[in-house]
Amino acid sequence: MTGDRETFLLLGAYTDGELSPGEVLAMERRLAAEPALQAMAERVRGLSAAVQGVLADLPASPILRGRVVQRIGFADPASARGMGGPRQRLAATLLAGVVAGASVGGGAVYLHRSDAPAAMREAVLAGHLRGLVAPQPFDIASSDRHVVKPWFNGRTTIAPETPDLADLGFPLAGGRIDIVGGRAVPTLVYRRDRHVISVTIGPAASDGAAVDERRDGTTILRWSLGDLTYWAVSDLNARDLRGFVDLFRSRLAGPGDRSHVPLERGRTARGLGE
Amino acid sequence: MTTAARARFSLLVLPRLDEGYRLARCLTGNATDAEDVMQEACLRAYRAIETFAEGNVRAWFLTIVRNAGYAWLQRNRPRAVIFAEDLEDGGRAALDTGGALAETPETPEAAVIAHDEAGRLARAIEALPVPFKEALVLREYHGLSYREIAEVTGVPIGTVMSRLGRARQHLIGVLSEARR
Numbered sequence: 001m002t003g004d005r006e007t008f009l010l011l012g013a014y015t016d017g018e019l020s021p022g023e024v025l026a027m028e029r030r031l032a033a034e035p036a037l038q039a040m041a042e043r044v045r046g047l048s049a050a051v052q053g054v055l056a057d058l059p060a061s062p063i064l065r066g067r068v069v070q071r072i073g074f075a076d077p078a079s080a081r082g083m084g085g086p087r088q089r090l091a092a093t094l095l096a097g098v099v100a101g102a103s104v105g106g107g108a109v110y111l112h113r114s115d116a117p118a119a120m121r122e123a124v125l126a127g128h129l130r131g132l133v134a135p136q137p138f139d140i141a142s143s144d145r146h147v148v149k150p151w152f153n154g155r156t157t158i159a160p161e162t163p164d165l166a167d168l169g170f171p172l173a174g175g176r177i178d179i180v181g182g183r184a185v186p187t188l189v190y191r192r193d194r195h196v197i198s199v200t201i202g203p204a205a206s207d208g209a210a211v212d213e214r215r216d217g218t219t220i221l222r223w224s225l226g227d228l229t230y231w232a233v234s235d236l237n238a239r240d241l242r243g244f245v246d247l248f249r250s251r252l253a254g255p256g257d258r259s260h261v262p263l264e265r266g267r268t269a270r271g272l273g274e
Numbered sequence: 275m276t277t278a279a280r281a282r283f284s285l286l287v288l289p290r291l292d293e294g295y296r297l298a299r300c301l302t303g304n305a306t307d308a309e310d311v312m313q314e315a316c317l318r319a320y321r322a323i324e325t326f327a328e329g330n331v332r333a334w335f336l337t338i339v340r341n342a343g344y345a346w347l348q349r350n351r352p353r354a355v356i357f358a359e360d361l362e363d364g365g366r367a368a369l370d371t372g373g374a375l376a377e378t379p380e381t382p383e384a385a386v387i388a389h390d391e392a393g394r395l396a397r398a399i400e401a402l403p404v405p406f407k408e409a410l411v412l413r414e415y416h417g418l419s420y421r422e423i424a425e426v427t428g429v430p431i432g433t434v435m436s437r438l439g440r441a442r443q444h445l446i447g448v449l450s451e452a453r454r
Contacts (some may be wrong), residue, residue, distance in 0.1 A: 009439040016413065016438070018420050047442055047449075048414060054396045055415040058299055060292045064309055068291060068316045072283060213284040238285050 007037070015044045120181050120202065120245045121231065127187060128198040128233040129177030137196045138174030138189040146250060148188065156184045157236065158228065160201045163251035170197065170244055190244070197234040197244060204229050214238055221245050225252065279323050286331050287319050293332075293416060294339040300411045301343035303400060307350070315342035330425075336416065337426045340408065347404065354404050360403070398448040406441040409434055 013019050014027045031038050131137035140151045145162035152159060155177055162173060173189045173196070180202050182224055190197040204227045219241050221232045232245050294315060298308040315338050326334055347354050395427045399407065408427060420438075424431045 005439070008443060009435055012442055013420070013435055013440045016420070018435075043446060044442060047446055050392070050395055051410065051445070052415045053400065054392055054399060055296070055300075055411060057392075057396075058296055059305075059307065061295050061309055061312075064312055065288065065291055065369065067313060068288070071313055071315060072320050074282065076327055213281045214288055217289075219285065238289065 008040070009045055011037070011041055014072075015041065015048060020110055021120075023191040121220060121222070121230075123180040124178065124198075124200045124202075125233060127176075127180070127219065128196075128199060128218070131187075131189070131198060132177060132196060136174070137176070137198070139176040141174040143172050143174075145172055148172060151175055152177075152186045156186050158186055158201055158203070160186045160188060161226075161252050163248055165244070165247055165251065168247050170247065192236055192240065192244065195234055195236040195239065197232060197236060199248065200231045200233070202229050202231070203227065223249065225249070279320065282323050283316075283320050286323065286440075287316060287335060290332065291316075292336060296415055297336060297408070298341050298343050300399075300407055300415075302346060303341070307346065307416060311343050311346050312339065314346070318342060330422065333418070333422045333425050334415075336412070337428075340426055341433065344404075349392060378428075389430050391452070394452055395449065398445055400443070402441055405429075406437050406444070409439045411438040413438055420450040 010019070010023070010027060015022065019027060031041060072181045140148060142148050142151075143166065144165050149160065149162040154174060160174075162172065166172065170192050173191045175189060176186050176187050178187045178200055179185070180200065183202070185200060187200045187201070188199040190199065204224055217235050219234060219236070219238045221241060223230050223245065232241060232248070232249075234244075236242050236244070291312065295308055295312050298311040298315070299305065302311055315335075318341075319335060319338050322338070354401050399410065402410065405427070409423055412423045412426060413420075418426065420431050420434045425433045427434070429437075
């Protein structure tokens with residue numbers, strides 16, 4: 001009975017969790033009644049585990065990422081000329097800095113380019129990374145938004161809304177001051193499990209380009225609301241960070257406003273025409 | 275097709291390089307060629323990134339890697355693609371007679387942790403014809419569902435199921451024979 005091919009296929013699909021509930025029921029009845037089939041199921045499971053072990057041992061490529069980043073940079077026509085040039089080099093420099101673990105100082109070098117949105121992004125990223133290597137990623141530790149928000153008074157000219165997202169799995173951890181574009185700006189620090197999420201709030205930037213990106217495991221998402229620009233930075237996976245940003249924005253917008261405002265990832269009509 | 279494309283590429287593709295690489299590695303059989311395939315795949319992904327609507331990014335990218343891998347195989351190992359449908363059914367006889375079960379008290383698969391057996395299994399996977407290998411890798415390493423594997427490899431779900439079954443049958447046969 002165990003020899004026929006269809007049974008074996010069903011057994012495989014059963015092991016893979018691909019059978020419909022009815023088929024599962026039928027298969028489990030057969031497994032209970034046929035010891036040989038039961039033994040074969042054990043073997044398929046054992047094989048599956050062994051194959052997974054063998055495949056997991058395949059080494060990853062240490063140089064692939066660098067090569068791809070370099071190549072895509074070259075493949076991008078805009079990066080080879082005009083204002084794309086220095087920005088590309090700047091990004092590459094910071095990338096190298098992050099890889100070398102020297103990024104903490106690396107971002108600060110570009111602070112004087114306060115006119116360039118890219119430089120602001122570097123500063124925001126540097127603030128986040130500095131927070132991670134500091135004993136605490138925040139200057140004031142509090143999960144109470146009514147403590148964190150007033151703490152910014154007198155330290156920065158921006159008084160950020162401090163939404164409470166603890167019930168959604170993103171507890172507030174505290175706040176800190178970062179220097180972006182030569183200005184002191186507030187940063188809210190949230191946690192998600194062991195990940196730290198920095199939300200830095202600065203004055204609205206004049207340029208909407210280059211909104212979100214991921215570098216060496218750190219994702220930066222940017223959006224604007226009113227006359228403020230928000231950056232969310234974290235090593236959280238990009239999807240969860242996007243989810244966090246959506247929640248953050250919906251809480252800021254207030255319960256009455258249910259309209260979903262998409263991130264401005266497409267706001268580069270000018271870029272598209274280049 | 276500049277800043278936005280690059281940002282999207284960074285967000286969608288760069289985090290998936292490693293898993294794409296594993297697939298390329300299994301298709302080409304070695305690290306250097308896998309890197310070439312991945313570079314090609316990344317260029318293709320980059321060019322296509324603006325036309326990619328929201329959806330299953332993983333399956334989308336793995337499809338691109340897989341197609342780049344096949345293009346590489348066609349150029350460099352045409353036999354691997356053309357004669358791929360043949361799979362010696364080492365396990366078939368054992369299954370038909372039920373012999374493999376009767377002969378070995380403990381299952382060989384459980385004992386595969388032993389080092390030389392893991393090596394044997396690795397070689398047997400390596401030697402699988404490409405369509406069977408990719409189905410197995412997409413299932414066991416990438417953890418894709420049958421539907422996703424069907425999407426990535428461009429075949430019906432039934433074919434995915436039978437390729438997986440054949441690959442496993444074959445591997446069980448190889449391990450059983452080694453035990454004898």
